Amino acid sequence: MRLYSGFALLKAGFNGQKNWQSLWRSPEPKPAYDAIIIGAGGHGLGAAYYLAKQHGIRNIAVLEKGWVGGGNTGRNTTIIRSNYLFNESAALYDHAVKLWENLSQTLNYNVMFSQRGVMMLAHNVHDVQVFKRHVHANRCNGVDNEWLSAEQAKVFCPPLNISANMRYPILGAALQRRGGTARHDAVAWGYARAADDLGVDIIENCEVIGIRRDATGAVEAVETSRGLIRTKKLGVSASGHTSVVLGMAGVRLPLESYPLQALVSEPVKPVFPCVVMSNTIHAYISQSDKGELVIGAGTDAYTSYTQRGGLHISSHTLEAICELFPMFRRMRMLRNWGGIVDVTPDRSPIIAKTPVPGLYVNCGWGTGGFKATPGAAHLLAWTMAKDEPHTINAPYTIERFRDGYLIDEAAAAAVAH
Amino acid sequence: MLLIKCPYCGERSELEFSYGGQAHIVRPLIPSDITDEALTEYLYHRDNIKGVQAERWRHLHGCGRFFNAVRDTTTDHFQATYKIGEAQPASGAKSDG
Numbered sequence A: 001m002r003l004y005s006g007f008a009l010l011k012a013g014f015n016g017q018k019n020w021q022s023l024w025r026s027p028e029p030k031p032a033y034d035a036i037i038i039g040a041g042g043h044g045l046g047a048a049y050y051l052a053k054q055h056g057i058r059n060i061a062v063l064e065k066g067w068v069g070g071g072n073t074g075r076n077t078t079i080i081r082s083n084y085l086f087n088e089s090a091a092l093y094d095h096a097v098k099l100w101e102n103l104s105q106t107l108n109y110n111v112m113f114s115q116r117g118v119m120m121l122a123h124n125v126h127d128v129q130v131f132k133r134h135v136h137a138n139r140c141n142g143v144d145n146e147w148l149s150a151e152q153a154k155v156f157c158p159p160l161n162i163s164a165n166m167r168y169p170i171l172g173a174a175l176q177r178r179g180g181t182a183r184h185d186a187v188a189w190g191y192a193r194a195a196d197d198l199g200v201d202i203i204e205n206c207e208v209i210g211i212r213r214d215a216t217g218a219v220e221a222v223e224t225s226r227g228l229i230r231t232k233k234l235g236v237s238a239s240g241h242t243s244v245v246l247g248m249a250g251v252r253l254p255l256e257s258y259p260l261q262a263l264v265s266e267p268v269k270p271v272f273p274c275v276v277m278s279n280t281i282h283a284y285i286s287q288s289d290k291g292e293l294v295i296g297a298g299t300d301a302y303t304s305y306t307q308r309g310g311l312h313i314s315s316h317t318l319e320a321i322c323e324l325f326p327m328f329r330r331m332r333m334l335r336n337w338g339g340i341v342d343v344t345p346d347r348s349p350i351i352a353k354t355p356v357p358g359l360y361v362n363c364g365w366g367t368g369g370f371k372a373t374p375g376a377a378h379l380l381a382w383t384m385a386k387d388e389p390h391t392i393n394a395p396y397t398i399e400r401f402r403d404g405y406l407i408d409e410a411a412a413a414a415v416a417h
Numbered sequence B: 001m002l003l004i005k006c007p008y009c010g011e012r013s014e015l016e017f018s019y020g021g022q023a024h025i026v027r028p029l030i031p032s033d034i035t036d037e038a039l040t041e042y043l044y045h046r047d048n049i050k051g052v053q054a055e056r057w058r059h060l061h062g063c064g065r066f067f068n069a070v071r072d073t074t075t076d077h078f079q080a081t082y083k084i085g086e087a088q089p090a091s092g093a094k095s096d097g
């Protein structure tokens, strides 16, 4: 792998920036691998990278039915934060934020991680109480999060409308300064390039259509649109399609798949310094380095695999954005799209062994798993390599629903971005 | 926005309805008599079908009544709606598009 650097860029400039290598090969699938991951999103590619880098397994394939990063990784609004309420969540999400902080160096690929701060608005007494509780719980867990008055929030984010006669006035905000955004595609591409360099085969246009098990019930192969491929270690990181994939091995899951939407505006000069979220009125906004306002909307009210979403959902979000930031009223939206997110009843993920020997799953990230990409990838790789969970993901089992050990961020935050 | 046919009121906008998830899940008569696995299945596990599924809806901002529907989750096309207590109509093709 040719390393990227300022010097390499300068040198290539003398040749008109030609002769850059492609980031990963496009190999034909081999008949068998020591480990296979289904899903070339950031989570799956990252898991392959950590399996190869930290656990010495080199004969690995990542199978992707579409293209690298074409799932939710390439469709999300890239908000990264770790100020979740419960101890288990703080440990999980902060593990990821710490990996984000060095990811560009680790991968020799600029993932444009920008800790510009994530500010969550409080619009009513309930919000104020919940956010203050979060601030204190986070502090006990060593996770930064601070309470701002409405005036302080306006200083941190000048475009914010804090007038008292709004439909949903702003009473204050919780700010995580270590939170921010990253470039979604770069994360997938960076992991793909680094994994490929360690010998991982990334196989696009290869849909898994069946999982074969041997006489003992253990995984022995996957049937794909490009033929049968053998393996005894299979990791599934298929986000919205996890129920479908694990159904091929007869594993039942507490998941429902919903469309979640986002939009971007036409690009403008830098006007918006941070990330602002409002759970109460369902609006999330930041500005990409390209200049587009990146706006996240809510999920549809019913399950679906359509990868779009109701127009009324996105227009509702735009109404909220216009009220919070009156200066954006005349902005034009350029594109909107949807992704299918896999939601658990407690809005916490599952990173675990399944009842089928050799089959592992990373799912249930729902509306908020981009922020966890490096952490989830690292923990899935660990669980697959050792056949047992890391202490951080030990609570995130499928059986927690049977045993009553829910990690109920759903009740804690109502929305989990 | 979808048009959904309430079996009592006819076609109305999607905004009048609320979604109730997978249909025909039977509540255990005596929950304490069933295993933890069976209770987990009842409470949490869902088919989450990609394709045609039966599901519960409620005409919340209309007549307020519950009913069932057969919908294709790959297109959001409603194949049928029917009253609670009626059998699920046989669905046509697996997907219409």
Ligand SMILES: Cc1cc2nc3c(=O)[nH]c(=O)nc-3n(C[C@H](O)[C@H](O)[C@H](O)COP(=O)(O)OP(=O)(O)OC[C@H]3O[C@@H](n4cnc5c(N)ncnc54)[C@H](O)[C@@H]3O)c2cc1C
Binding pocket: A038, A039, A040, A041, A042, A043, A044, A063, A064, A065, A066, A067, A069, A070, A071, A072, A073, A074, A075, A076, A077, A078, A079, A080, A206, A207, A208, A209, A237, A238, A239, A240, A241, A245, A260, A261, A262, A296, A337, A338, A339, A340, A341, A365, A366, A367, A368, A369, A370, A371, A372, A417
């Ligand atoms: C609109 C939107 C906004 C979001 N905003 C945020 C946010 O601001 N912050 C945040 O933290 N999270 C956010 N999320 C959630 C986040 O995008 C996801 O949780 C995360 O990207 C999941 O990553 P992944 O790698 O697991 O899944 P994906 O990137 O979806 O990858 C899964 C891959 O599996 C492939 N696959 C599925 N079935 C098969 C099969 N049978 N065979 C082969 N391949 C298969 C898919 O094609 C896909 O490429 C958002 C999601 C959406 C849709």
Ligand SMILES: [Zn+2]
Binding pocket: B006, B007, B008, B009, B010, B059, B062, B063, B064, B065
């Ligand atoms: Zn009605």
